[in-house]
Amino acid sequence: MKNLTRRIAAVSAAAFLALNVAGCSVTTGNPTSDGGGEREQKDEYRVAYIARAQADSFAAWLANEMKAEAANYEDITLEVFDGQADDEIENRLIENAIANKFDAIIIQPNNADAQLPYIQQAVDAGIVTVTTNPRVEGIDGASSVDANPYDQGAIVAQAALEQVPENANVVVLNGPAANFHGTARREAWEKEFFDQRPDVTIVAEDTANWNKDEALTLMEDWSLANPKIDAVISMNDNMASGALEAVKGKSGFDGMLAYGVDGTPEATLLIQEGTMTATSLQDAAELAQLNLKAVHDLLSGAEDNVSVNVGNPLITKDNTQEYIDLYKEAGLIGN
Incomplete structure (x- = not known):
């Protein structure tokens, strides 16, 4: 429960209902690594978060928590992209993030099989790559933050x-x-x-x-x-x-x-x-915390690989008030 209280209060109800996603035009940037050996250390890292679909209420919640959590890192700038529940769009967003030379990419897959080769391309390009909600198995070199479904x-x-x-x-x-x-x-x-x-x-x-x-x-x-x-x-x-x-x-x-x-x-x-x-509960706040921590640890060299799960407590009428109170405090539910 404490994970919900740490960052969830930073999100407004308006942000939950209408996430402003970044565009996906290709720009130039610095390589995320030197092609081998130690990863290049920077004063600021550019991280792309590719969300599955903002029409999905959980995906929208998670995207907003990612933005809120990224604000805790002075050396991370997060850009959010909307996959629109479309494999072609999501795959193109991954390709654009690689071409833009982002330092790290967090990917919430729409279809793991469809995204897998594109995610592997990101890893092979030397970009820190994390799959989340869900993780994607069978990728050599990617990290993951997820729940146990x-x-x-x-x-x-x-x-x-x-x-x-x-x-x-x-x-x-x-x-x-x-x-x-x-x-x-x-x-x-x-x-x-x-x-x-x-x-x-x-x-x-x-x-x-x-x-x-x-x-x-x-x-x-x-x-x-x-x-x-x-x-x-x-x-x-x-x-x-x-x-x-x-x-x-x-x-x-x-x-x-x-x-x-x-x-x-x-x-x-x-x-x-x-x-x-x-x-x-699939706690979007906890997922966001663990994703940004994983990205930061991987970029800074503190970790070589991350694979972690969040918990899944049962919510019934007997305990729902404690969750509603937390959502009200966060501005996700009106008082």
């Missing part, structure tokens, strides 16, 4: 074991295909919940790409085809909130359970009011 899904799935009624009908909302976090969270739900509850029936399942609007559209169709849905099982909070909005005020859906992951401010409010059931 299986554990994130498992802690929520385990809570659902006793909450979802017998013989329940449920719907499942998945993240993007081949996304490390989405795949591992879904695997956790399979092993920790569905394998233990053979009485539960999945009446509909589809990919909503972390997107609230896509989840809303799917849930509108599902609620018409299935007048009895006992629970929404979502691989993130954004999709869960979209599904809930789709059935808001609809007869027969009062009391429907809803589960997510991320612990976003919106989700904590939904849990407090009893609309959403539970989520697990």
